[in-house]
Amino acid sequence: MSDPISATPVTRRTLGTLVIMSLTAAAAACDAGADPTTGRDSVNLGFLAEPENLDFTRTSGAAIPQVLLTNVYEGLVKLDDSGRIQPLLAESWTVSADRRTYDFQLHSNVTFSNGDPFTAETVKFSFERVKSDAWNVSVKKQMDILDHVEVVSPTQARVVLVRPSNEWLFDMTGRPGAMFTPGGIADLAGSPVGTGPYTVSRWTRGESIVLTRRAGYWATKPALSTVTFRYFKDLNAEDNALRTGAVDAIIGFGSPDVLPQLTADGFHVIEGKSNAEVVLAMNNAAGPLRDKRIRQAIRYAIDRAAVLQATAGGHGTLIGTMVPPTDPWYEDLTARYPTDPQKARTLLADAAPGGLTLRFRIPNLPYAQTAAQVVKSDLAKVGVDAKIEVLEFPARWLSEVFNKHDYDLSLIAHVEPRDLLKFGDPHYYWGYDNAEVRKLMAAADAGTLEEQTADLREAGRIVADDAACDWLYLMANLNVVRDGLNGVAVNSVGESFDVTTLTWR
Amino acid sequence: MLARVLLRTGVFLAGVFVASIVIFTVLRVLPGDPAQVALGVDATPEGLAQARAEFGTDRPLPTQYLSWAEGLLHGDFGRSYLSRSAIGPQIADRLQVTGWLVASSIVVALLLAVPLATFAAMWHRTGRGALLAGLSQVGVAVPAFIAGVLLVDLFAVRLRWLPSGGWVAPDKDPAGFIRRLILPVLSLGLIQGAVLSRYIRSAVLDVLDQDYLRTARAKGLRPYQAMVRHGLRNVGIPVVTVLGLQVASLLVSGIVVERVFVIPGLGSLLLDSVANRDLLVLQDVVMVLVFAVLTINFLVDVAYAALDPRLRRSS
Numbered sequence: 123m124s125d126p127i128s129a130t131p132v133t134r135r136t137l138g139t140l141v142i143m144s145l146t147a148a149a150a151a152c153d154a155g156a157d158p159t160t161g162r163d164s165v166n167l168g169f170l171a172e173p174e175n176l177d178f179t180r181t182s183g184a185a186i187p188q189v190l191l192t193n194v195y196e197g198l199v200k201l202d203d204s205g206r207i208q209p210l211l212a213e214s215w216t217v218s219a220d221r222r223t224y225d226f227q228l229h230s231n232v233t234f235s236n237g238d239p240f241t242a243e244t245v246k247f248s249f250e251r252v253k254s255d256a257w258n259v260s261v262k263k264q265m266d267i268l269d270h271v272e273v274v275s276p277t278q279a280r281v282v283l284v285r286p287s288n289e290w291l292f293d294m295t296g297r298p299g300a301m302f303t304p305g306g307i308a309d310l311a312g313s314p315v316g317t318g319p320y321t322v323s324r325w326t327r328g329e330s331i332v333l334t335r336r337a338g339y340w341a342t343k344p345a346l347s348t349v350t351f352r353y354f355k356d357l358n359a360e361d362n363a364l365r366t367g368a369v370d371a372i373i374g375f376g377s378p379d380v381l382p383q384l385t386a387d388g389f390h391v392i393e394g395k396s397n398a399e400v401v402l403a404m405n406n407a408a409g410p411l412r413d414k415r416i417r418q419a420i421r422y423a424i425d426r427a428a429v430l431q432a433t434a435g436g437h438g439t440l441i442g443t444m445v446p447p448t449d450p451w452y453e454d455l456t457a458r459y460p461t462d463p464q465k466a467r468t469l470l471a472d473a474a475p476g477g478l479t480l481r482f483r484i485p486n487l488p489y490a491q492t493a494a495q496v497v498k499s500d501l502a503k504v505g506v507d508a509k510i511e512v513l514e515f516p517a518r519w520l521s522e523v524f525n526k527h528d529y530d531l532s533l534i535a536h537v538e539p540r541d542l543l544k545f546g547d548p549h550y551y552w553g554y555d556n557a558e559v560r561k562l563m564a565a566a567d568a569g570t571l572e573e574q575t576a577d578l579r580e581a582g583r584i585v586a587d588d589a590a591c592d593w594l595y596l597m598a599n600l601n602v603v604r605d606g607l608n609g610v611a612v613n614s615v616g617e618s619f620d621v622t623t624l625t626w627r
Numbered sequence: 628m629l630a631r632v633l634l635r636t637g638v639f640l641a642g643v644f645v646a647s648i649v650i651f652t653v654l655r656v657l658p659g660d661p662a663q664v665a666l667g668v669d670a671t672p673e674g675l676a677q678a679r680a681e682f683g684t685d686r687p688l689p690t691q692y693l694s695w696a697e698g699l700l701h702g703d704f705g706r707s708y709l710s711r712s713a714i715g716p717q718i719a720d721r722l723q724v725t726g727w728l729v730a731s732s733i734v735v736a737l738l739l740a741v742p743l744a745t746f747a748a749m750w751h752r753t754g755r756g757a758l759l760a761g762l763s764q765v766g767v768a769v770p771a772f773i774a775g776v777l778l779v780d781l782f783a784v785r786l787r788w789l790p791s792g793g794w795v796a797p798d799k800d801p802a803g804f805i806r807r808l809i810l811p812v813l814s815l816g817l818i819q820g821a822v823l824s825r826y827i828r829s830a831v832l833d834v835l836d837q838d839y840l841r842t843a844r845a846k847g848l849r850p851y852q853a854m855v856r857h858g859l860r861n862v863g864i865p866v867v868t869v870l871g872l873q874v875a876s877l878l879v880s881g882i883v884v885e886r887v888f889v890i891p892g893l894g895s896l897l898l899d900s901v902a903n904r905d906l907l908v909l910q911d912v913v914m915v916l917v918f919a920v921l922t923i924n925f926l927v928d929v930a931y932a933a934l935d936p937r938l939r940r941s942s
Contacts, residue, residue, distance in 0.1 A: 174709040174903070181709060182667035258677060260670050311711055327717070328891025328899075329794050352793070352889075355898070358776070359889050362791035366783045517659025517904045524668060525660075538668075 156345070157606060157626035164348035165607065165624055168360045168369035170376060172353035173331070176322065177310035178297045179257045184537065184617065187297050189331055189351050191618030194235075195316035197299030198226055198245065199291065201616035205448040207295060211240065211317060221286035221568065222269075228277045232340040235321045238303040240340075242279040245301070246271040249281065252298045256307075264293040286568040292540065296617045319344050319622055329353065333621065344622040345609075364389065370607050373619055375600035376488075378435035390603050393437060394612035395448050397539050398597035400433075400489065402497060403523075403532040406590060407553025410480065411530055415473040417589035420531075421459035422466035423504045424497055430595040433493045437598040443586035444542040446596050448615050450571075451578040455586045466504040480530040482508040483523050485515035490533045493594060497533065524551045535597055539616065542578060545585045554590040632929060639925040646917045647699070651692050654906055654913075660684075661708050661904040682708050684906070695910065704911045709903055714911050717896070722915065724794060725892035728811060728885070729877045735816025736823050736873070743820075744827035745859075749850065751832060760828065766821020772883040775814035779887070782810060792889040811888040815880060819873050826869045830862040837861070863934050871927035875920040 156163035173185040192200060198212035209215070212226040232240035251257065252265040267287050272280040283290060293299065306315025314322060319341070323334035333349045352369055354360035357377045363369045365387070375381070381391055404411045404420065411417055430438050439447065442455025470478065482498065484490045491512065498508045508531060513519040523529045532551075536544070546563040548555035559581050566577035586593075599614040609623035662678035663670060670678075679685040683694070698705055704714035743759055750756030783791035790807055797804040834840060835858070843853040882894030893912060900908040 174707075175711060177711070180711065182665065182670075258666075258674060260666060260668075260674060263671070326794070326891060327720070328895050329889065354889055355886050355895065356889070359792050359887060362779055362784055363793070363889070366787060366791045368790055368793060514659070514902075516664050516902070517657070520663050520668070521659050525663065 162626060163346050164350070165346055165371070165621075165626075166350045166352055166369045167619075167621070168352050168354055168363055168372040169619075170354055170357075170360065170374060172328065175311035176314050176325070178259065178300075179252075179262075179310060180259060181311075182259045182261075185353075187617035188619045189333070190314055190316070190318075190322075191297065191300060191616070192318065192620045192622065193320045193333055193349075193618065194314050194318045194322060195300040195302075196318045197294055197296075197301060198228075199295050199299065201295045203611050203613050203615065205450075205613070205615040207291060211301060221570075222283045224281040224283075224291070225274075226279045226281065228279060229340060230277050232317050233338055234303045234306055234315050234317050235336050236303065236306050236315045238305045238315075240301060240303070240317050241276040242273040243276075244303060245279040245281075246273055247304055248300065248302045249298075251302065257298075259297075261293075261297050264290070264296075264298050288569070288571060288574045289540070289543075289567050296539070320349065323348075345625040346621070349621045349624070364602065364604075371601060371603040371610060373601050373610075374614070375602050378437045378598075378600065381435070381437070381600070381602070384602055388605055390605065392601040392603060392610055392612055394599040394601075394614065395439065395446055396537070396597050396599040396614045397446055397448070397541075398535040398537045399441065399444055399446065399541070400438075400493065400533070400535045400594045400597060401444070402592040402594055403529075403534065403552050404589070404591050405527060405530050405551075405553060407548075407555070408527065409530045410474065410478060413473050414589060415469045416478065418459070419466040419469035419473065419504065420501065420506070421589045421592045422462045422469070423506070424500045424592060424594070425461045426456075426592075426594050427461075428500075429493050429496045432496050433489050434595070434598065437600060439596040439598070441593050441596045443582040443593060444536070444545065444591075445578075445582045448613055449540065449542075449578075451575045451582060453579055453582070455583065458586055459589070459592075463500075463504050470504060470506070477505055477507070479507045479509060481511065482531040482533075483511045483513055483519075483529040484533045485519040486512050487515055487534070489535070489597075494533050497531075497594075527551050527553060533594070542582055542585070545581070545590055552591055554585070554588070556584065556588065556590075559584055631932060635925055635928045639921055642921045643918060646921070647696060647914060648692070650910055650913050650917065651688075651695065654910055655688060657904065657906075659904045661906050664904045665708050678708075682907075695907070699911075699914065705907045707900075707908050708905050709908075714908050717908075718893070718911060718915055721891065721893045721896045721912075724890060725878070725881060725885070725894065727797070727808065728815065728881055728890065728892060729874060731808060731812040732815035732819060732877055732881075733870070733874060735812055736820035737870075739816065739820035740823035740827055744824035745831055745854065747824065748828045748831035748835065749854065751828075759824075763821045763824045763828070766818055767825060769818060770883075771815050771818045771880040772887050774818055775811065775884050775887040778810045778814050792887070794890050807888075807890075811884050811890060814887075815877060815884055818880075819877060823866070823869060823873060827862060827866055830865045831858065834858040834861050860934070864931065867927055867930050867934060871923045874923050878916055878919060 171185040173189060174181055174183060176186060176190065178186040178190065196210050198210060199207050200210040202208045211229055211232060213229055215224055215226045217224055226245065228242060228245070234240060249265065249268055249271050252262050253268060267283050267285065267290055269282045269284045272282070274280050301317055303315060317340065319335060319339040320333035321336045322331060324332040330353065331351045335344060335347045352363065354363065360372055361377065361380060364372055385391055402424070404417050406412060426440050430436055430440065440456045442458050445452045482494060484494045494510050498510055501508045513522055523532045543563055544550050545554050546560045562577045562581040566574040569577065601610050603610055606627045608625050608627055611620055611623070661682060661684055662675045666674050666678055683691060695705065702715065704718060706712065707714050707717070743763070747756050747759035779791050782789045789810055793807055795803045795807065840853055840858055843857045844850065848856065881892065882897060885892045885894040886898065893916070896908065897912045900912065
């Protein structure tokens with residue numbers, strides 16, 4: 123921070139926290155992660171969505187795990203930046219021959235931020251709690267497959283599943299895998315207690331959450347002592363905060379059109395892969411799009427590169443099915459349906475000789491409204507009249523399109539990891555029902571990792587060939603950071619934003 | 628005087644009652660299911676039913692209204708569907724923030740409007756007067772959030788004198804609190820000041836024509852002395868009316884300005900709860916705002932009597 127004026131508000135804000143923990147702060151000033159010139163070891167990060175509360179066991183939404191997982195709560199395993207499962211609280215694990223039993227070897231000397239020890243009993247308590255009524259968010263069903271947990275010794279936990287499942291271990295990198303202690307669950311919504319390196323030291327609703335590094339963390343302590351998550355409702359306000367020094371980075375940058383200007387002003391743009399597939403959803407179960415030929419015609423009609431350019435200024439990746447490049451079973455299927463209006467017209471002449479009108483019901487999100495205009499004009503060129511109706515998100519879109527399936531076409535980004543599996547659920551809002559795909563997905567879950575990769579790759583191909591939907595593009599994971607801030611994850615693959623890797627150069 | 632206050636109190640209470648019914652009914656018409664929004668895209672039918680039972684949104688509407696109204700009478704605002712925390716303390720926190728914003732803006736508006744409008748009126752046939760009137764006309768035409776965006780661009784982004792937004796409590800960091808308050812208060816206060824100055828100017832012009840002012844001049848007072856000692860009190864009556872309306876409109880334009888400046892006030896809470904269909908929070912916030920406006924109107928009515936002796940005598 124060479125500019126003294128822009129540094130002022132930042133240092134003032136963090137002062138309060140620093141005074142409280144002056145001892146740690148004094149020690150931290152000579153940390154490797156601190157800025158060598160200013161000794162600064164705090165950072166302010168800008169985000170768009172704020173958590174409603176801090177309890178992800180009873181409230182859904184991506185913002186809660188984003189701030190808490192890895193930073194405050196830890197699980198037995200975590201995802202690395204390229205989407206691979208890595209050990210965290212478990213030193214190592216073995217899988218039995220029938221793939222139903224996982225033996226976890228746990229780290230010893232791990233404590234929660236309230237002092238409680240972490241042992242195999244904790245694993246049993248946390249996993250069984252997900253199955254109880256204490257959890258009510260939908261991800262709890264990821265634990266349905268758990269049969270029981272045996273405490274073999276304080277550092278050995280044996281998890282037995284009802285049937286073999288690769289998906290289960292992946293799910294344990296997310297919310298259901300988080301470790302809780304019985305003595306720390308009294309106020310999950312306000313004071314979370316985890317084994318992670320940070321605790322929530324202050325929460326100003328509507329403005330910010332401050333994470334403070336705690337003493338007694340079991341592994342290598344992170345470089346920065348204070349990390350503030352600041353929440354904005356407005357892209358402009360967020361942009362201004364970055365320019366004026368109130369935040370040092372914007373995570374998940376939302377307005378690609380101003381990127382060139384920010385780069386010119388000396389900020390670094392980190393562009394990586396996300397999980398967010400922007401899907402042109404088609405109603406496979408009702409209306410004209412039950413006809414595969416019409417769905418194929420739509421895929422041929424759309425110029426996806428133009429959609430990407432118009433919506434995200436070209437920042438993103440074209441994909442041919444519901445698989446991002448960070449998944450092990452990714453393959454490039456973009457050539458399956460090249461843009462070919464003539465082919466689209468031929469298919470439509472057969473399937474809908476009298477012309478076609480579709481109800482295109484989209485959420486009132488900026489990218490969806492822009493992309494829908496491009497799609498509409500592409501479809502008009504092949505004689506399809508897509509009537510756009512904008513629905514308020516989330517409330518109306520969820521109730522009309524997602525629940526009642528009352529639409530022909532819709533358009534939304536699907537951010538859940540590994541959401542290819544949604545095509546195995548015939549009741550999902552796009553109503554895609556294919557027994558072969560379901561069989562492949564079941565086999566993938568039960569088989570070895572190699573079988574899983576092969577089966578899901580095949581499922582992705584079938585879904586693409588069937589034109590179950592059209593995949594417009596994969597959103598880029600855009601982070602804009604101030605010069606000197608290092609360690610910001612390039613890709614967004616899991617549920618958390620990991621701050622433990624951040625350092626000032 | 629007493630009869631007048633009693634009558635006004637009756638009108639006020641009836642207003643609160645009718646408002647509560649209207650607010651409750653209108654919000655039920657909003658499309659969308661709060662349980663669905665709370666549980667998200669993966670919600671199961673059982674989960675939804677459980678959430679609806681927990682929120683109480685599966686009960687008949689009159690029951691829902693009565694339990695809400697009864698709670699309000701006891702000072703119990705209920706619990707938010709989403710954050711699951713008590714709404715009362717949350718509104719109290721947010722109200723403090725918005726209170727600072729509105730009160731400071733009114734002070735700025737008055738400090739700006741009273742002298743400017745008085746001079747504009749007293750100089751009303753001169754070039755200086757026309758200039759002041761023209762400036763206030765421009766102020767009236769600019770919405771507060773545009774003023775906010777322009778002020779941020781100039782003072783925060785270009786000049787870097789002030790932060791572009793955010794909030795700290797005054798007891799935690801007084802200097803930071805004031806630095807963050809300046810731009811939002813200016814964008815609200817300048818605009819409201821401009822509106823207010825139009826009313827004050829015409830009120831002052833009215834007073835200038837009055838016989839008693841000429842008499843005051845005749846007994847030897849200079850124009851400014853006559854205005855300050857005898858004129859301004861009479862200017863006060865229309866101004867108090869407008870001021871009441873302005874506090875109400877500040878609460879409303881504050882909603883947008885809070886968003887521009889990332890201020891966690893009542894307006895942000897209102898917008899968030901609309902998007903999330905957090906109906907109980909929404910209902911409570913709207914009720915608090917309506918209550919505030921009705922209270923202001925009530926106080927304005929009572930203040931008339933205090934300012935104008937004629938009203939006191941006639942009743």
